[in-house]
Amino acid sequence: MLQMTSRERLRAALRGEEVDHVPWSPFLAYWWEHQTQDWQDRGQLWFMRELGADALLRGFSTPFVCSDIPGIRSYDAFNLETPGCELTWHEKGDDLRVEQVTPVGTLTLLARQSRTGNTRFVVEHPVKCREDYKILRYLAEHMLIRPDAEPVRREIAEAGEDGLVVPLISPFLKTPFQSLVEHFVGTQQLIYDLMDYPEEVEATLAEMAERAREAVRIAADSPAEAFITWEDSSTTNVSPALFRRYILPELNFWGETVHAAGKLLLHHACGHVRALLPDMAGENVDAIESLSPPPTGNIEIWEAQAALGTRIGLIGGIEPVHFLELDPAGLRAYVEELLERMQPAHYVLANSDSCPPGVTVEKFRLVTQIVHERAGR
Numbered sequence: 393m394l395q396m397t398s399r400e401r402l403r404a405a406l407r408g409e410e411v412d413h414v415p416w417s418p419f420l421a422y423w424w425e426h427q428t429q430d431w432q433d434r435g436q437l438w439f440m441r442e443l444g445a446d447a448l449l450r451g452f453s454t455p456f457v458c459s460d461i462p463g464i465r466s467y468d469a470f471n472l473e474t475p476g477c478e479l480t481w482h483e484k485g486d487d488l489r490v491e492q493v494t495p496v497g498t499l500t501l502l503a504r505q506s507r508t509g510n511t512r513f514v515v516e517h518p519v520k521c522r523e524d525y526k527i528l529r530y531l532a533e534h535m536l537i538r539p540d541a542e543p544v545r546r547e548i549a550e551a552g553e554d555g556l557v558v559p560l561i562s563p564f565l566k567t568p569f570q571s572l573v574e575h576f577v578g579t580q581q582l583i584y585d586l587m588d589y590p591e592e593v594e595a596t597l598a599e600m601a602e603r604a605r606e607a608v609r610i611a612a613d614s615p616a617e618a619f620i621t622w623e624d625s626s627t628t629n630v631s632p633a634l635f636r637r638y639i640l641p642e643l644n645f646w647g648e649t650v651h652a653a654g655k656l657l658l659h660h661a662c663g664h665v666r667a668l669l670p671d672m673a674g675e676n677v678d679a680i681e682s683l684s685p686p687p688t689g690n691i692e693i694w695e696a697q698a699a700l701g702t703r704i705g706l707i708g709g710i711e712p713v714h715f716l717e718l719d720p721a722g723l724r725a726y727v728e729e730l731l732e733r734m735q736p737a738h739y740v741l742a743n744s745d746s747c748p749p750g751v752t753v754e755k756f757r758l759v760t761q762i763v764h765e766r767a768g769r
Contacts, residue, residue: 397553398446406556406618406656406679406705408738413767414731415740417448417707418756419682422511423747437551444760447555448707448740450658450681451622453543455614456607458563459535477531488512497527519576522585525592528576532599537563537607541614548615558658561619561646563607568600569638570623570630579629601642608646618656620681621646625672626663636671647676658707662745664690669699679705684744688712693744694733705738708745710759716748720758727762 396404396412404411420436431439440447459477482489486505491498502516519528547557564571572593573579585593611619621643630639647657659675661668662682669691672680683706685692691699693709700706709730718726731741741763743751 399551399553399556402446402448402556402740403617405738405740406658408702408705411736414734414736414763415446415448416759416763417446417740417742418443418759419450419708419742419745419747421746423749423751426749437555441554443756444764445756446740447551448742449547449551449555449557450660451558451560451620453547453557454560454563454607454611455539455541455544455616456537456563456610457540458537458603458607459531477534490518492518492527492531494527494530496530497523499524499527499531514575514578517576517578517581519572520581522589522592525585525589525596529596529599532596532603535563535603537603537610539610539613541616544614544616556618557616558618558620559611559614559616560622561608561611561650561657562604562621564600564604565622567621567623567639567642568597568604569634569642570625571600572597573629574624597638604642605645605649608649612650612653612655616655618658618678619646619650620658620660622660624663625659625661625665625668627667628664632667632671635668640671640675644676647678651676662688665696666691669696673700673704675704677704679707679738679740681707682742682745683708685709685711685714688745692733693730697735697739702735702738705740706734707740708742709734710741710743712743712746712748715743715755716750720754723755723758724762727759731762731766 393410393412398415401411401415402417405415418440424432424436437447437449476495478493480491488503490501490503499518500516501514501518503512504515505512519525544557544559551557572582577585623639625635643659650657656678658679658681659677660681661672662684665672665683680700683689683693683696688711693706697706710727714726715723
């Protein structure tokens with residue numbers, strides 16, 4: 393068949409259509425932040441073009457703007473438009489304290505800088521007791537969400553035929569329940585709270601779901617062709633039963649909404665997903681993004697492909713630890729075996745989840761070379 397552009401190739405792969413060759417789209421999270429300022433100024437699209445890769449531009453923008461709440465883009469906030477509320481940041485040493493003062497109370501989040509990982513992590517979640525759910529519910533109820541597709545339009549224009557722009561679809565970065573797990577409450581406390589006062593938790597989830605669905609409807613009307621949710625799905629923090637009850641219905645609604653507009657939805661699932669696959673196989677999404685083999689995940693990507701069938705695609709396969717530690721000969725053998733085992737339909741080759749800062753540019757170029765060799769270029 394005729395050679396496709398990167399945009400055509402990615403779009404066809406995500407729809408399960410025939411492609412001229414398997415797309416290769418590196419995921420540069422954590423790696424990119426360690427590159428020189430000159431490179432960062434040029435942007436990831438430039439780097440993808442330099443590599444000869446297919447730029448799947450995941451979650452760089454949103455087609456809406458909304459108010460900020462603690463834990464949600466606290467370090468790269470959306471426009472702050474929560475009426476009657478005040479959001480403040482206080483930095484002291486490695487600690488960042490984010491306070492959201494509302495008419496019904498204050499939520500406080502504490503994050504700490506990891507000097508080795510060059511990132512912040514939450515050490516004190518903002519929802520700590522029953523009363524805090526009422527504050528979070530107030531914030532969700534009063535969030536202002538409005539269309540603003542201009543950043544997405546600029547991305548699409550810049551990418552042209554060299555890539556596919558995939559904006560973030562949720563104002564909470566992910567489904568409301570997963571957001572409680574990661575940003576607001578934490579896994580252990582959330583389980584206790586579901587036992588002690590489920591009505592408070594579920595009322596909060598319902599309010600957050602309304603806001604998320606509002607944003608999804610706005611996104612579906614934007615010029616983007618596909619969207620992503622940073623679910624981080626894993627049985628290390630959510631059981632299959634909780635996934636089935638609280639997360640799957642939201643993903644299905646989101647998928648139904650964007651599919652009605654002829655668009656695609658990607659589900660970022662970077663952890664232990666083996667036990668979630670029976671439910672994921674029925675999900676109303678188009679692809680599972682960043683599925684990770686062991687040791688990061690707990691299933692080989694070709695096993696996941698067999699479990700999911702042909703309806704849902706996969707993006708990933710190059711495990712981050714192996715990407716870092718294998719020498720060039722070992723990496724070549726690893727990637728070639730991966731491509732031999734995978735069915736080429738509905739598949740995008742990528743390093744799964746993120747990229748360790750120590751991975752060399754030469755390794756990215758080697759994967760490009762392997763893909764192009766297989767394509768007969």
